Amino acid sequence: MDLILVGFMGSGKTTVGKLLADRLGKQYFDLDQLIVEQTGMSIPQIFAERGEDGFRMIEQQCLQSTNEFPGILGTGGGTPMQRNNQEFLGKAGAPVVLLSASIKTILARLAGDNNRPLVEKLGAAGLADLQAQRHDTYLNVSDLQVATDELTPFEVADKIIDQLKVAK
Numbered sequence: 001m002d003l004i005l006v007g008f009m010g011s012g013k014t015t016v017g018k019l020l021a022d023r024l025g026k027q028y029f030d031l032d033q034l035i036v037e038q039t040g041m042s043i044p045q046i047f048a049e050r051g052e053d054g055f056r057m058i059e060q061q062c063l064q065s066t067n068e069f070p071g072i073l074g075t076g077g078g079t080p081m082q083r084n085n086q087e088f089l090g091k092a093g094a095p096v097v098l099l100s101a102s103i104k105t106i107l108a109r110l111a112g113d114n115n116r117p118l119v120e121k122l123g124a125a126g127l128a129d130l131q132a133q134r135h136d137t138y139l140n141v142s143d144l145q146v147a148t149d150e151l152t153p154f155e156v157a158d159k160i161i162d163q164l165k166v167a168k
């Protein structure tokens with residue numbers, strides 16, 4: 001893996017990951033997409049039929065399967081919360097980049113979304129709590145942090161490229 005994106009739902013991991021891959025001439029892998037391909041089920045279907053615990057088990061297995069993948073990996077918002085996944089991120093040998101956004105931005109970006117079961121289940125206040133709960137873990141697993149509220153996805157990609165150059 002060359003780079004791993006982490007962050008809350010709606011922070012832009014999938015969008016920015018694809019852009020970055022295009023710009024750097026690399027492949028993009030999306031953990032949620034891999035889960036959908038491996039199970040033949042949508043994310044809401046997995047939550048409905050297997051529960052969140054079932055989803056987390058599949059998520060963990062799929063993450064392990066990306067071990068030798070070349071390119072850029074976009075994780076799901078809950079991926080860094082499991083200990084095994086934290087170990088994976090720590091040993092991946094790729095910079096882990098945290099995309100952040102305020103809860104106001106997140107709610108605006110996810111309005112009308114029906115592919116994220118936790119958004120429907122938790123509502124605005126519950127999502128704010130979940131974001132706060134995850135905050136420290138996101139910081140702990142990441143090497144770089146980019147605040148995305150005032151940036152277009154293209155600008156976020158630019159910033160990551162710049163910061164990685166500086167960090168080299």
Ligand SMILES: Nc1ncnc2c1ncn2[C@@H]1O[C@H](COP(=O)(O)OP(=O)(O)O)[C@@H](O)[C@H]1O
Pocket residue numbers: 007008009010011012013014015016074109110148151152153156
């Ligand atoms: N920097 C940004 N500015 C404006 N909209 C964004 C930005 N990043 C992502 N979005 C939008 O927010 C929504 C969620 O983005 P997505 O990439 O799926 O996030 P994630 O994979 O982190 O959940 C999409 O509609 C996307 O177009």
Ligand SMILES: O=C(O)C1=C[C@@H](OP(=O)(O)O)[C@@H](O)[C@H](O)C1
Pocket residue numbers: 007008009010013014032043075076077078079115116117118
């Ligand atoms: O934050 C989470 O727990 C989740 C985030 C989603 O991915 P995105 O962060 O790409 O929306 C997806 O993995 C699932 O709905 C659970």
Ligand SMILES: [Mg+2]
Pocket residue numbers: 013014015032074075076
């Ligand atoms: Mg995503």
